[in-house]
Amino acid sequence: MPNHITANVTLFSVANGINGASVIILAVAAVLTYAWFGPSVTDRPYSGFPLIGKEDVKTTQEAKHNWLRSAKSLIYDTLARTGRPFQVLASTGPLIILPANYMDEVRNDDRMTFGGFLKKDFFTTYPGFQGFRPAVDNGVFTTSVRVGLTQSLGQVTQILSAETEVALKELYPLADVDWQSTHFSVDALKMIARLSSRIFLPEPLCHDPDWLRIAAEYTVDFFAAAYALRMVPVLLRPVVHWFLPQTRKARKDVEIATRLMDPELARRRKEYAQAEKEGRQIKKPVDALTWMETVAREKGFPAYNLVWGQLNYSLGAIHTTANTFVMAVYDLIEHPEYVKLLREEIEAHWDGGALTKSVLYNLKLMDSFMKESQRLSPVTLVPINRVADEPVTLKDGTKIPKNACLGIPVTAMTDEKLYPNALKFDGHRFYNMRMQPGNESKYQFVTTSNEHISFGHGKHACPGRFFASNEIKILLVHLLTKYDLKFPEDQGKPSPLEIGVSMAPNPRSSIMYKRRATS
Numbered sequence: 001m002p003n004h005i006t007a008n009v010t011l012f013s014v015a016n017g018i019n020g021a022s023v024i025i026l027a028v029a030a031v032l033t034y035a036w037f038g039p040s041v042t043d044r045p046y047s048g049f050p051l052i053g054k055e056d057v058k059t060t061q062e063a064k065h066n067w068l069r070s071a072k073s074l075i076y077d078t079l080a081r082t083g084r085p086f087q088v089l090a091s092t093g094p095l096i097i098l099p100a101n102y103m104d105e106v107r108n109d110d111r112m113t114f115g116g117f118l119k120k121d122f123f124t125t126y127p128g129f130q131g132f133r134p135a136v137d138n139g140v141f142t143t144s145v146r147v148g149l150t151q152s153l154g155q156v157t158q159i160l161s162a163e164t165e166v167a168l169k170e171l172y173p174l175a176d177v178d179w180q181s182t183h184f185s186v187d188a189l190k191m192i193a194r195l196s197s198r199i200f201l202p203e204p205l206c207h208d209p210d211w212l213r214i215a216a217e218y219t220v221d222f223f224a225a226a227y228a229l230r231m232v233p234v235l236l237r238p239v240v241h242w243f244l245p246q247t248r249k250a251r252k253d254v255e256i257a258t259r260l261m262d263p264e265l266a267r268r269r270k271e272y273a274q275a276e277k278e279g280r281q282i283k284k285p286v287d288a289l290t291w292m293e294t295v296a297r298e299k300g301f302p303a304y305n306l307v308w309g310q311l312n313y314s315l316g317a318i319h320t321t322a323n324t325f326v327m328a329v330y331d332l333i334e335h336p337e338y339v340k341l342l343r344e345e346i347e348a349h350w351d352g353g354a355l356t357k358s359v360l361y362n363l364k365l366m367d368s369f370m371k372e373s374q375r376l377s378p379v380t381l382v383p384i385n386r387v388a389d390e391p392v393t394l395k396d397g398t399k400i401p402k403n404a405c406l407g408i409p410v411t412a413m414t415d416e417k418l419y420p421n422a423l424k425f426d427g428h429r430f431y432n433m434r435m436q437p438g439n440e441s442k443y444q445f446v447t448t449s450n451e452h453i454s455f456g457h458g459k460h461a462c463p464g465r466f467f468a469s470n471e472i473k474i475l476l477v478h479l480l481t482k483y484d485l486k487f488p489e490d491q492g493k494p495s496p497l498e499i500g501v502s503m504a505p506n507p508r509s510s511i512m513y514k515r516r517a518t519s
């Protein structure tokens with residue numbers, strides 16, 4: 001403490017007859033109170049961008065809550081009115097929103113990084129948050145998805161299909177009975193966690209109920225912990241993160257995942273070391289542990305943490321795919337004419353035997369249907385997120401300060417100039433565009449563009465989208481051929497829960513299902 005302050009404190013305590021301990025307690029309380037309620041440096045808006053969403057509220061906290069409640073209208077209304085960059089106070093602090101026409105400039109510019117965004121927003125240095133460390137620390141995780149997972153798609157399609165059959169039978173077992181009700185988004189999360197784990201981890205670990213719980217829940221626990229910690233002033237986070245129930249839960253998940261995976265990792269290390277000693281080639285299992293281990297060795301990261309890598313697979317793959325799948329199923333129920341058309345398409349290309357990559361490729365109406373569903377119901381309103389690692393001046397003179405967070409929202413996906421009748425669901429939209437000469441690869445579910453950015457676009461476009469596409473198609477094939485679906489009489493298509501920029505199906509909403517007589 002500087003001398004003059006110590007002197008003043010001493011004088012103050014002597015004058016008031018308060019002992020030293022009380023002064024220290026009072027001083028700590030004052031610092032904590034200031035830290036909690038005082039303005040935070042990280043919440044200070046950037047210069048040069050109008051701040052939207054704080055006009056009618058007094059405090060930063062209120063502005064952050066306003067963003068959580070009304071992100072969609074703040075983005076759409078402001079861009080419709082001004083068409084210009086602006087900033088909001090997101091729960092993470094100020095966030096610059098750039099209109100869609102900045103896409104070309106941002107998507108491949110290395111000065112604005114996706115890893116920087118994860119690092120800044122998700123506390124990757126605190127225990128419990130290690131699930132995003134792999135995506136931030138080095139390129140091993142992303143390369144393992146881009147190369148290992150994508151190249152294995154042919155090999156894993158049949159495994160996914162067989163696992164889907166078993167999972168569906170277990171979840172919806174009853175044959176020859178009337179309509180049953182279920183919370184479909186909860187089931188979908190279980191199914192995607194199970195299918196993805198079947199590919200990412202070896203047996204029997206992939207079926208371990210404790211692991212399956214982590215695979216489905218770590219994302220929720222992780223984001224809940226991040227939200228809770230963001231509400232704590234920056235100065236106090238290094239201490240408070242040890243005590244919040246949400247951060248403790250995330251830490252516990254990482255502990256359990258480590259305990260579950262350690263024996264398998266130790267077994268593999270021993271086996272590979274022995275084989276190397278004997279100069280023997282071994283056939284490694286096709287799973288994410290192998291993909292990450294291979295890339296880590298090639299890139300020179302022998303101490304790469306495969307448990308954290310596996311958690312990163314869950315964070316990236318499971319909720320995103322489950323939510324996209326649920327939205328597609330809701331759209332199917334809302335547009336039953338497509339149930340008939342998609343069943344006909346499946347019948348035309350699949351004999352009920354092995355479900356191959358090429359069968360999935362030929363399901364072009366299903367592909368279009370999924371893309372249309374994702375266009376109107378993306379899992380996030382801002383799929384492109386970056387942090388500027390240095391000051392950046394864009395072509396029109398817009399200056400992005402160093403360390404600023406920026407995002408590009410999905411507004412182009414409902415732009416009438418790009419999509420006639422943009423708000424109307426048209427399952428044939430992309431099928432018809434794809435059938436135009438020269439367009440075969442332009443409008444597939446996995447194709448990214450400035451006009452369809454649900455998987456991002458450019459350098460960081462989601463490398464897991466090919467796998468996600470196959471997983472969703474396999475689920476739809478089995479669901480459509482084996483079950484009839486409808487909404488309960490008293491409930492239409494459920495609206496998604498909108499929390500900030502996240503759009504998630506409401507877990508309380510139900511659908512009805514009935515096993516088809518022919519299945």
Ligand code: HEM
Nearest residue numbers: 142316317320321324383454455456457460461462464468
């Ligand atoms: C429907 C499901 C999915 C959606 C909607 C989705 C969406 C996204 C988005 C919006 C991005 C950021 C792109 C950008 O900034 O340009 C992204 C990145 C990424 N996704 Fe996905 N994703 C999905 C499934 C998956 C799956 C199954 C995996 C596999 C593990 C995965 C792994 C990744 C990785 C590694 C990145 C970072 C890429 C990079 O930094 O270059 N995603 N995803």
